[in-house]
Amino acid sequence: MAYTYPMDRQAVHEDYERARQAFHRLLDTASKADLARATEVTRWTNEQLLWHMLFGYMIVLRLLVLVRVFGRLPRSVGKVFARLLDVATVPFDLINYAGPVGAVKFYGPRRMAARFDRVTACLERRLAAESEAELQRGMHYPVRWDPFFEDFMTLADIYRYPNEHFDFHHAQLTLDGES
Template identity: 70%
Template sequence: MDVTDSEPLDRREVHDELERARREFHRLLDTAGADDLARHTCGTRWTNGQLLWHMLFGYIVVRALLVLGRLFGRLPRSVSRAFARLLNTAIVPFDLVNYAGPCGAVKVCSPRRMGAQFDHVITALHHRLDRESEADLARGMHYPTRWDPFFQDYMTLADVYRYPTRHFDFHRRQLTLGSPSAPV
């Protein structure tokens, strides 16, 4: 799946996606009881609570990805290509941290706090997107494609703004909230 857009980013569409995800995240948190959050998901080793935190983290990490994209977007592409290759070699420690992070995070981050963090990061992404120039949105870098199925070899900042909601929607289908056996 190639997410690199050749057309200018439709900012309104991205704002709408961010708000849809915010509403859905709060709906999921508001309707999930303790048993729901402790239930295993479909297709992952995480519980629903852990996967919800991972979905939140997908938005949090975008803020760092935007900084990296701005930096590497000003350098020769060969620099970010080498960086992405280096990161791809670190897949084992990445997978360990990617799995363990949500396991620990839900022990200290309540659903209420997750909702507040989600609101904070979505608001920050809205503000940042509104300030981006077309030139900045066209900047990009190479990414470690082994780290995430939604990372493409080369992504612009415009692509990075679309990434977290694609990640969110994918994992949303793996939740088993409201039913002991089926995703909602």
């Protein structure tokens, strides 16, 4: 991710809105059979992958907290933390897989759509309130956990992350006309 100064907040806002509309369209047009169908490349169903795509936005709220903490510590502390998390990749992958499998039993399509709206609205409010100095703060990440995690990411990068994650997984859906 290449952060440019100052951050184009409007572009991020527009990307959140694009993803929000796409998420609603996917849920609104999918039948129960569509949602139960296997996805491309993953072991999830379409419904489970849609929840995982939503979770990409939800996790950013927690990552914002981590950046605020580790961004104030010496970089060596954050680097050690990221490397420890990298060592835990196998259990992380198991939890990352099982989470959506269980979550869709609790979250149906309607709840997922409402949650997507709430989480993107929250991210937009927080982004609007960030100073440029805060957006430049960053930390090291466990690069083995996600293809979009880089060794060092700024707060601005983290605000952009869920849209990249969404687009990547959107291509794996097998909903009619979507794969």
